[in-house]
Amino acid sequence: MECRKFELTINSANDLREVRRLFKMKVYAKVLIGSNKNMEKRTPVDKHGQTNPAWNYTMKYSISEPWLQHHGTMVVIKLYCKRKLGDRYIGEVHQSLKQLFDYAHPMGGSAVVHFPVQIGSAESQGQLCFSYRFGDKVAIEKLMLAESIASFLLTSPHGAT
Numbered sequence: 001m002e003c004r005k006f007e008l009t010i011n012s013a014n015d016l017r018e019v020r021r022l023f024k025m026k027v028y029a030k031v032l033i034g035s036n037k038n039m040e041k042r043t044p045v046d047k048h049g050q051t052n053p054a055w056n057y058t059m060k061y062s063i064s065e066p067w068l069q070h071h072g073t074m075v076v077i078k079l080y081c082k083r084k085l086g087d088r089y090i091g092e093v094h095q096s097l098k099q100l101f102d103y104a105h106p107m108g109g110s111a112v113v114h115f116p117v118q119i120g121s122a123e124s125q126g127q128l129c130f131s132y133r134f135g136d137k138v139a140i141e142k143l144m145l146a147e148s149i150a151s152f153l154l155t156s157p158h159g160a161t
Contacts, residue, residue: 001065001139002064002065002137003064003065003138004062004063004065004068004134004135004136004138005061005062005134005135006033006060006061006062006063006134007058007059007060007061007135008031008058008060008061008075008130008132009056009059009130009131010029010043010055010056010059010077010130011054011055011112011129011130011131012053012054012056012128012129013052013053013079013117013128013129014051014052014126014127015051015052015126015127016051016053016079016090016091017051017090017091017117017119017126018051019081019088019089019090020081020083020088024047024050025053026045026046026047026081026082027045027049027053027079027080027081027082028042028044028045028055028079028080029042029055029077029079029128030042030077030078030080031059031075031076032075032076033067033074033076034074039061041059043055043057044057045082063097063134065137067097067098068097068098068101069098070098071098073096073097073098074095074096074097075095075097075100076092076093076094077093077130078091078092079091079092079117079128091117091118091119091124091125091126092117092118093115093116093117093118095113100113100132101134104132104133104134109133109135110131110133110134111132112130112131113130113131113132114129115127115128116128
């Protein structure tokens with residue numbers, strides 16, 4: 001089976017809905033690809049931007065090639081405000097992985113995009129900016145071997161210095 005590296009950088013958001021009245025908003029993003037909870041990742045919390053957070057945080061994934069062939073595999077980015085009494089939902093962006101791939105492919109596999117942050121089915125407030133890059137196709141076995149070697153070199157006391 002073949003797969004591709006997929007790098008997703010959550011850059012920033014602007015004009016988000018204010019969900020906290022008394023204290024500063026501290027915003028983070030959760031990213032899920034497909035319905036695989038094991039692939040869920042999140043950004044650090046932005047403590048200063050409030051309704052205009054900035055992260056410039058990159059997440060790396062290995063995406064199987066069949067996921068790029070149909071519109072059903074979604075990239076879901078949910079924004080939350082960090083709170084001691086439970087985090088508060090701000091909104092989300094849904095985009096088809098295939099659409100992102102088809103858009104970026106003619107430009108060398110990478111793009112910077114802006115999408116409205118949806119609150120409900122029709123309502124939106126604010127925008128999310130992210131960039132992404134798809135790598136070349138590789139056999140999954142080769143990718144797993146390369147990741148294992150890199151992990152070993154990073155954690156081994158005798159690894160590369």
